[in-house]
Amino acid sequence: MSRPRIVIVGAGFAGYRAARVLSRLTRHKADVTLLNPTDYFLYLPLLPQVAAGILEPRRVTVSLTGTLPDVRLVLGEADAVDLDGNTVRYTGPEGDSGTLPYDRLILAAGSVNKLLPIPGVAEHAHGFRGLPEALYLRDHVTRQMELAASDPESRSTRCTFVVVGAGYTGTEVAAQGKLFTDSQVRGRPLRPRWLLLDIAERVLPELDEKLSRTADRVLRQRGVEVRMGTSVKEATHRGVLLTDGEFVDTRTLVWCVGVRPDPLAESLELPLEKGRLLVDPYLQVPGRPGLFAAGDAAAVPDLEKPGAYTPMTAQHAWRQGKAVAHNVAASLGLGERRVYRHRDLGFVVDLGGVKAAANPLGIPLSGVAAGAVTRGYHLAALPGNRVRVAADWLLDAVLPRQAVQLGLVRSWSVPLDTASPELARVPHGDGGSGPADSVQDADAAAHPEPPGPVRQSDLPEGHEPPPSSDAPAVHKRRPDDLAHPVPAKPASPEGDS
Numbered sequence: 356m357s358r359p360r361i362v363i364v365g366a367g368f369a370g371y372r373a374a375r376v377l378s379r380l381t382r383h384k385a386d387v388t389l390l391n392p393t394d395y396f397l398y399l400p401l402l403p404q405v406a407a408g409i410l411e412p413r414r415v416t417v418s419l420t421g422t423l424p425d426v427r428l429v430l431g432e433a434d435a436v437d438l439d440g441n442t443v444r445y446t447g448p449e450g451d452s453g454t455l456p457y458d459r460l461i462l463a464a465g466s467v468n469k470l471l472p473i474p475g476v477a478e479h480a481h482g483f484r485g486l487p488e489a490l491y492l493r494d495h496v497t498r499q500m501e502l503a504a505s506d507p508e509s510r511s512t513r514c515t516f517v518v519v520g521a522g523y524t525g526t527e528v529a530a531q532g533k534l535f536t537d538s539q540v541r542g543r544p545l546r547p548r549w550l551l552l553d554i555a556e557r558v559l560p561e562l563d564e565k566l567s568r569t570a571d572r573v574l575r576q577r578g579v580e581v582r583m584g585t586s587v588k589e590a591t592h593r594g595v596l597l598t599d600g601e602f603v604d605t606r607t608l609v610w611c612v613g614v615r616p617d618p619l620a621e622s623l624e625l626p627l628e629k630g631r632l633l634v635d636p637y638l639q640v641p642g643r644p645g646l647f648a649a650g651d652a653a654a655v656p657d658l659e660k661p662g663a664y665t666p667m668t669a670q671h672a673w674r675q676g677k678a679v680a681h682n683v684a685a686s687l688g689l690g691e692r693r694v695y696r697h698r699d700l701g702f703v704v705d706l707g708g709v710k711a712a713a714n715p716l717g718i719p720l721s722g723v724a725a726g727a728v729t730r731g732y733h734l735a736a737l738p739g740n741r742v743r744v745a746a747d748w749l750l751d752a753v754l755p756r757q758a759v760q761l762g763l764v765r766s767w768s769v770p771l772d773t774a775s776p777e778l779a780r781v782p783h784g785d786g787g788s789g790p791a792d793s794v795q796d797a798d799a800a801a802h803p804e805p806p807g808p809v810r811q812s813d814l815p816e817g818h819e820p821p822p823s824s825d826a827p828a829v830h831k832r833r834p835d836d837l838a839h840p841v842p843a844k845p846a847s848p849e850g851d852s
């Protein structure tokens with residue numbers, strides 16, 4: 356008899372863990388296939404450190420084939436699931452398509468940047484949900500500092516950085532970003548200014564108040580302008596108009612207002628809770644015996660807080676990955692199924708340097724103690740690369756930060772509105788080969804099909820942005836992309852927001 360086929364869509368916290376546990380539980384009694392657009396698991400909580408030049412990007416990635424030898428990796432993104440035919444249709448990295456039949460399916464596609472209908476934001480802001488965006492931000496910030504040093508007229512505009520959203524992502528990006536730009540001043544007449552905005556009353560609104568106070572204090576001491584109760588009313592190529600009426604001249608708007616479930620969940624046309632696929636406490640979709648879901652894309656009942664669903668955190672996704680693996684194995688006659696129940700073990704927020712805010716097991720910590728716990732936690736939680744990460748931290752403690760911009764990820768290749776934040780857009784959408792991949796090519800300006808909003812700073816000196824095109828080439832388009840096309844209209848010649 357042929358072996359049952361288990362397909363996992365998404366190799367993030369939930370999917371990676373599910374694959375790892377399933378390959379142990381099934382011990383060659385089932386075929387486990389992992390469908391993911393990249394060949395690595397991405398440790399998202401350390402992404403702000405990549406943007407701030409502390410960690411090299413590969414440090415926060417863990418090879419899937421290297422760590423999951425008994426799991427078959429299929430590179431690609433699921434486009435559609437045929438729930439009656441038990442197949443997943445996907446598009447591969449070079450535009451090829453394929454179909455994966457399954458007996459059990461685990462949907463663990465995570466989440467994407469959340470958008471709000473604020474004029475100009477989709478065109479001028481960048482999100483922070485994937486490695487390309489972190490690389491873009493690192494380069495962009497470095498470039499602004501370099502350009503500011505040689506141009507007194509645009510100096511204050513270029514040295515102003517606006518982060519919207521004071522959750523853990525925005526708070527870490529602003530805290531780390533300020534240290535990063537301060538390290539680049541080097542006796543030059545530059546005064547980096549960072550603003551952190553949120554409509555909430557306090558930073559880290561979703562976390563314990565003590566963490567919030569610690570983070571607020573560290574940010575202010577560092578010189579970050581913490582503006583709570585304030586957001587963006589409009590974004591333009593010159594800067595942002597705040598809801599309190601102030602206009603801030605800037606070339607940098609980082610959008611960290613939160614995430615929404617991956618649109619794949621919605622495409623299944625099954626019951627949802629705020630875009631997340633509703634599952635029962637066994638992480639199974641009611642009425643669909645072969646279908647399971649976990650992580651950000653799933654609305655999992657929180658048995659510790661009746662009536663609520665577990666929050667979108669790595670902590671839950673990682674543990675749900677294990678639980679769903681057990682329940683899938685149990686559905687194949689291997690072991691017992693179990694409900695998902697998990698109490699929060701606390702949170703850690705790395706504020707850069709030796710500072711952090713943490714409450715492990717509910718004990719509030721700040722300063723160096725919190726810093727040590729935070730880094731220790733990340734090292735323990737990383738499924739690989741621990742020595743490399745620790746080595747980068749050590750080097751960062753004793754050497755000056757490396758501030759060079761490679762310019763490999765440009766503004767247009769990381770639009771805010773995308774269903775695939777883990778992939779940078781490439782010209783032609785062919786995923787990787789051909790001369791047009793070199794996005795810094797001088798020819799890019801003359802390219803007949805600009806791949807998205809092209810900013811003047813993406814172009815070689817003296818070139819004008821190309822005329823707008825109707826349909827930017829995307830690596831892959833899901834219904835969501837079509838519903839919210841990234842504006843192809845070129846931004847103003849000045850704007851690399």
Ligand SMILES: Cc1cc2nc3c(=O)[nH]c(=O)nc-3n(C[C@H](O)[C@H](O)[C@H](O)COP(=O)(O)OP(=O)(O)OC[C@H]3O[C@@H](n4cnc5c(N)ncnc54)[C@H](O)[C@@H]3O)c2cc1C
Nearest residue numbers: 365367368369399400432433465650651667668669670672
């Ligand atoms: C910058 C940042 C910092 C964070 N810090 C923390 C933190 O400190 N603590 C914490 O608890 N949480 C943190 N989070 C949240 C946490 O990372 C998420 O809750 C967690 O990653 C969710 O896990 P997941 O497995 O559901 O999704 P992900 O880890 O996002 O994985 C989803 C996977 O699915 C893949 N995928 C997407 N669409 C498809 C498709 N159509 N087909 C195939 N594959 C697909 C993606 O490429 C990805 O590999 C942070 C998030 C961010 C963005």
